[in-house]
Every structure is written in structure tokens, then in C-alpha cells.
Amino acid sequence: xxxxxxxxxxxxxxxxxxxxxxxxxxxxxxxxxxxxxxxxxxxxxxxxxxxxxxxxxxxxxxxxxxxxxxxxxxxxxx
Amino acid sequence: xxxxxxxxxxxxxxxxxxxxxxxxxxxxxxxxxxxxxxxxxxxxxxxxxxxxxxxxxxxxxxxxxxxxxxxxxxxxxxxxxxxxxxxxxxxxxxxxxxxxxxxxxxxxxxxxxxxxxxxxxxxxxxxxxxxxxxxxxxxxxxxxxxxxxxxxxxxxxxxxxxxxxxxxxxxxxxxxxxxxxxxxxxxxxxxxxxxxxxxxxxxxxxxxxxxxxxxxxxxxxxxxxxxxxxxxxxxxxxxxxxxxxxxxxxxxxxxxxxxxxxxxxxxxxxxxxxxxxxxxxxxxxxxxxxxxxxxxxxxxxxxxxxxxxxxxxxxxxxxxxxxxxxxxxxxxxxxxxxxxxxxxxxxxxxxxxxxxxxxxxxxxxxxxxxxxxxxxxxxxxxxxxxxxxxxxxxxxxxxxxxxxxxxxxxxxxxxxxxxx
Numbered sequence: 001x002x003x004x005x006x007x008x009x010x011x012x013x014x015x016x017x018x019x020x021x022x023x024x025x026x027x028x029x030x031x032x033x034x035x036x037x038x039x040x041x042x043x044x045x046x047x048x049x050x051x052x053x054x055x056x057x058x059x060x061x062x063x064x065x066x067x068x069x070x071x072x073x074x075x076x077x078x
Numbered sequence: 079x080x081x082x083x084x085x086x087x088x089x090x091x092x093x094x095x096x097x098x099x100x101x102x103x104x105x106x107x108x109x110x111x112x113x114x115x116x117x118x119x120x121x122x123x124x125x126x127x128x129x130x131x132x133x134x135x136x137x138x139x140x141x142x143x144x145x146x147x148x149x150x151x152x153x154x155x156x157x158x159x160x161x162x163x164x165x166x167x168x169x170x171x172x173x174x175x176x177x178x179x180x181x182x183x184x185x186x187x188x189x190x191x192x193x194x195x196x197x198x199x200x201x202x203x204x205x206x207x208x209x210x211x212x213x214x215x216x217x218x219x220x221x222x223x224x225x226x227x228x229x230x231x232x233x234x235x236x237x238x239x240x241x242x243x244x245x246x247x248x249x250x251x252x253x254x255x256x257x258x259x260x261x262x263x264x265x266x267x268x269x270x271x272x273x274x275x276x277x278x279x280x281x282x283x284x285x286x287x288x289x290x291x292x293x294x295x296x297x298x299x300x301x302x303x304x305x306x307x308x309x310x311x312x313x314x315x316x317x318x319x320x321x322x323x324x325x326x327x328x329x330x331x332x333x334x335x336x337x338x339x340x341x342x343x344x345x346x347x348x349x350x351x352x353x354x355x356x357x358x359x360x361x362x363x364x365x366x367x368x369x370x371x372x373x374x375x376x377x378x379x380x381x382x383x384x385x386x387x388x389x390x391x392x393x394x395x396x397x398x399x400x401x402x403x404x405x406x407x408x409x410x411x412x413x414x415x416x417x418x419x420x421x422x423x424x425x426x427x428x429x430x431x432x433x434x435x436x437x438x439x440x441x442x443x444x445x446x447x448x449x450x451x452x453x454x455x456x457x458x459x460x461x462x463x464x465x466x467x468x469x470x471x472x473x474x475x476x477x478x479x480x481x482x483x484x485x486x487x488x489x490x491x492x493x494x495x496x497x498x
Contacts, residue, residue: 019436024158025444026194033158036436053194057201059450078202 007068008047010040016062023054023063030054044068051075107143110136111175111384115489117482118346120380124148124414125426132418133400138409141173144388145402147410150418150438152398157443162389162408164445165189173407175385176487177278181285183327186387186445193444196328199314200448203252203307209451212248216459219247224467233474236494240464241344244456249336252452253329254306255295263291263333268486270330271338273383275485285330292326307332336449339381342490343453344460346379347372349491350428351461353477360430362465371430372457376439378428380413383489412438468498 010030019036027050031038045051055063055075065075112123125148127134132149147153156162166189167174168182180187185196202208223243227234250260269276269284276284296312303309311325320328351358361371386409391402402408416437417425423432440447447453464471473480474495481492 020440020446020450021154021158021442022444022446025160026190026197028160028190050190050194053191053198056198057194057444059201059205059446059448061205061207 006047007044008051008074009066009068010043010045010051011064011066012038012040013060013062013064014039016060018060018062020059022058026057027051027054038062107135107137110138110144110146115383115484117477117480118350118379118489120411120413120417124411125417128414128418133398133402138173138385138407139175140177141171141407144173144407144409145400146385147397147408148414149398150415150421153410153412153415153438154442155397156389156408156410157438157441157445159395160190160444161392161395163189163392164387164389165192166390166392167388167407169390172388172390173409174388175409176273176281177276178281178285180387181327183321183323184331185328185448186331190444192324196320196324197444197448199310199319200307200328200332203310204448204450204452206451209455212252212452213455213459215251216244216248216456217463220244220459220463224463228467232497233495234497236348236464236496237341237345237491238493240460241341241348241490241494244344244460245337245340248452248456249333249340252307252336253333254299254304254308255333259291259295263288266291267334267338270334271487273485273487275483288330288333289326292329293322295329296325332448335447336452338486339488340449340453340456342486342488343376343379343381344457345490345494346381347375347457347461348464348494349477349480350375350379352471352473352494352496353480354428355472357428357430358465358471361461362469365462365465367430368458368462370432370435372454372461373435373437373439374428374430374432375457377416377422377435377437378413379439380411381439381488382412383485383487385409385411412441468496471496471498473497 014037017037019033023031023038030041030051032041051065052075055065061076064073066073112121128148132147132152134146136144136146138144147156164187165182168179168187170179172179188196223239227239250257255263266284266287269280270288272281295308299308299312303312311329314320315322315325361367388407388409390407391404393404395402419425440450474497480494483490483492
């Protein structure tokens with residue numbers, strides 16, 4: 001039976017983001033800077049540990065990763 | 079009018095001028111660093127390079143040639159690209175300004191995915207909302223130190239009474255170093271951050287000494303965990319999130335940065351405000367300028383004496399129209415990029431009213447300063463208390479007489495004798 005592959009959604013709080021660029025290296029290829037603030041290259045992605053690390057380490061706590069269908073927060077966890 | 083720091087810098091000494099002339103005659107790339115480090119001056123050559131050749135070739139004191147990046151956009155591109163490997167730069171043939179390359183296993187010498195795995199262990203403790211809970215502690219500490227200075231003086235020494243106690247106490251508490259053991263730690267830390275002030279052997283010995291110190295701390299703290307960073311590292315170690323070497327070296331990195339870097343910066347900021355005293359007066363009269371003033375000083379002060387930690391290209395990468403080949407070493411001068419006229423209007427002028435100040439004082443990319451919030455909070459508390467309590471504060475003599483600590487990674491005055 002066909003099952004949808006798990007997808008994650010990347011959200012960036014553009015007001016909280018201060019453009020440190022930390023996510024650009026940690027989640028290489030997944031994030032970009034636009035006018036000095038981070039944006040996901042694609043909001044919906046297949047699971048990627050680098051994106052989890054970026055959400056866990058963002059100094060401004062500006063990145064949230066959710067399970068796309070349920071909306072459950074995957075990172076940051078604390 | 080504010081006296082421009084850059085204007086002061088433009089007065090090059092004779093040996094620097096001679097060097098520039100010989101460089102154009104010689105066959106190889108110019109020798110790096112370009113000249114003696116003087117106070118908070120940024121060597122003029124950086125600004126010429128930023129304008130004309132933001133990615134250029136230099137010959138390093140150790141390990142041969144490297145690329146030097148001095149342009150703002152080029153530095154940001156470099157720092158955001160993990161294909162420039164910090165780990166590869168731990169190899170002993172890496173071109174560099176320090177006698178030894180960094181050891182592997184420290185956050186600063188890591189690449190993804192290791193870097194993210196370790197950084198998330200320690201990141202929580204340094205987030206703005208966690209650090210803001212420390213503000214009252216900071217203020218109490220600074221008040222007590224300044225009480226002591228006021229009662230004993232004038233004169234007083236801002237390095238001993240402000241720049242050392244505040245960051246040392248904060249990082250020691252955050253980390254969980256027993257207060258009575260901080261002297262042992264301090265013994266190694268000055269050597270650890272040397273460029274030319276100590277030999278390779280002395281630096282290696284200090285690194286070993288610090289690693290032993292950390293291992294002892296970890297052993298003692300086991301079974302007595304609290305909410306400090308040492309406990310966080312031990313829990314992560316036991317959970318298999320990082321190795322013992324990674325815990326020890328990351329711990330040292332955090333301690334060193336939280337301590338040497340912040341105390342240097344508090345000293346430098348105090349020096350800058352008192353050597354161009356109209357800036358100090360502005361801050362005393364208008365405390366609302368504090369936040370933008372701190373950002374402006376983070377931009378203008380070249381905290382690093384020379385260059386940066388190196389990274390090496392893991393493949394061919396183009397930056398600013400220059401092809402960096404796989405294996406080649408790259409360093410950057412952040413302070414040059416932060417005076418890039420493509421980004422900052424009148425970049426050499428210190429202005430507390432800049433509308434936008436996207437400086438790179440805390441770096442950029444995945445190695446963005448872990449302690450940025452803590453450092454900002456410490457600077458703010460230190461300067462608020464200083465300007466409010468001592469509006470007549472001034473150096474006891476000419477700024478040129480202030481002694482500096484040469485040959486360290488970060489610039490810092492050895493003492494800041496003040497009166498009021």
C-alpha cells in the first residue's frame with residue numbers, strides 16, 4: 001500500500017531572526033539569507049538532521065521544525 | 079564631532095610604510111601580519127585590501143601561504159559555507175598565525191554534523207532568555223566591585239575591578255568551576271590564548287594542563303550534578319552524545335571564550351570610551367544610546383590582534399571572483415569587513431546612531447559566538463554602572479601610556495588606571 005513519505009516543515013520567525021547565519025552552515029543548502037534574515041529554501045523537506053541541529057542551536061530560537069501533517073514540534077525541544 | 083578611530087589609524091609608523099614599499103617589490107605574497115599591533119588600531123593595509131582586493135594572498139608566520147579575506151560580503155559568504163572546513167585546519171601543515179593549530183574536538187575546530195551535535199548540547203545555556211535571568215547577578219557583582227574601587231580610590235584599575243571579575247565570575251558560575259579552583263584555571267588560560275607571547279611547547283603544556291584540569295572537574299562533579307554547564311556536559315557524555323575528549327575540549331573552549339574574550343572586550347570598550355572621552359560623556363548623558371553604542375563598539379574594535387582561526391577548502395570554491403582551490407587555507411580579518419564602505423557609511427567614524435549595524439563582531443555562520451548574549455549583557459551592565467556612578471571618570475594619563483598585553487589572540491590593555 002502506498003504511504004506518504006514523512007515530510008517536515010521549516011518555520012522561521014523573521015522577527016526573532018537576527019541573521020547570525022548559524023543555520024546556513026548547520027543546515028547547508030536548506031536555508032538562505034534574504035535581506036539579512038533567514039528563510040528556508042523549501043518549507044517542506046524530507047527529514048534532515050542538519051535542520052534539527054539548526055533549530056536546536058539557533059541563538060535566537062527563531063527556527064521551528066514540525067512534522068508537516070500533524071504539526072507536532074520536532075525541534076527545538078526545550 | 080567624534081574623533082574618528084580610523085583617522086588615528088591613518089598615522090602609520092615608519093616601519094609599516096617601509097614594509098608596504100618592499101612588498102610591491104618582492105616576488106612572493108606579502109608577509110602576514112602586516113605590522114605591529116598597536117592599541118585598537120587596525121592596520122591601514124586591511125582597508126586598502128578591503129577596497130581593492132578583498133580576497134588576497136599572504137604569507138603566514140607558520141605553514142606558508144594563505145588567502146586573506148577583508149571584504150564584508152566575502153567574509154559572510156566564507157563563514158556561511160561549511161565546505162570551508164575548520165576540522166581540516168587542525169592539520170599541522172595549515173597556514174596560521176598561532177604557533178600551533180587548534181586541537182580537534184573543540185567546537186571551533188568542528189564541521190557539520192559533529193558541530194551541530196555538540197553545539198546543541200551547550201547552546202541552551204547561552205540563549206537570550208536564559209542569560210537575561212543572570213542580569214541581576216551581574217549588577218550585584220559589578221556594584222560590589224565598583225564599591226571597592228570607589229572606597230579605595232581614586233585612582234583605580236578598571237581591568238582588575240571590572241573587566242576581570244565580571245566575566246570570570248559569570249563563566250565560572252555558569253560552567254560550574256568551584257570558585258576556589260579558578261586560580262588554577264587562570265594559570266593556564268593566559269598561555270592558552272598566546273600567539274607570539276609564548277612558545278609552542280608552553281602552549282602545548284597549557285593545553286594539556288587545562289585538559290587535566292577539566293578531567294578532574296568532571297570526575298569530582300559526577301554524582302553531584304546541578305544545572306551548570308559542566309553537569310550538562312557530563313549528562314551528554316553519559317548519554318553517548320559526545321566523547322570524553324569532545325566534552326573536555328568543548329568545555330575548555332567555552333571557558334576560554336567566556337573568560338579571556340569577554341574580559342578583553344570589556345577592557346577595550348572602556349579604553350575606547352575613555353581615550354575618546356566625548357563618547358563616554360555621550361553615554362553618561364544619554365543612557366538610551368547604550369545598546370547601539372555597544373553594537374558600534376563591537377563593529378569598530380578589532381578584538382582579534384591578527385587574522386582569524388584558519389579554515390581549509392574541502393573543494394574548489396569561488397569567493398569574490400577568486401578561485402580557492404581544494405586544500406588551500408583561508409583566514410579573514412573581521413574588523414576590515416566591518417569597515418567595508420559598501421556596507422557601512424563613513425565606516426571609520428564611531429557613531430552611536432547608526433540606523434543599521436549588521437556587524438560581524440560575533441562572527442557569522444555556524445560558529446557564530448555561542449556567548450554573544452552573555453557578552454552583550456556583561457558589556458551593558460558594566461557600562462551602565464560605570465557611566466552612572468562615575469560621570470567624571472577619566473584615564474589618569476595620556477591614552478598612549480596605557481600598557482597593553484602583546485602577543486595574545488585578543489587585544490587587551492594590561493591595566494586601565496582611572497581617576498574620577
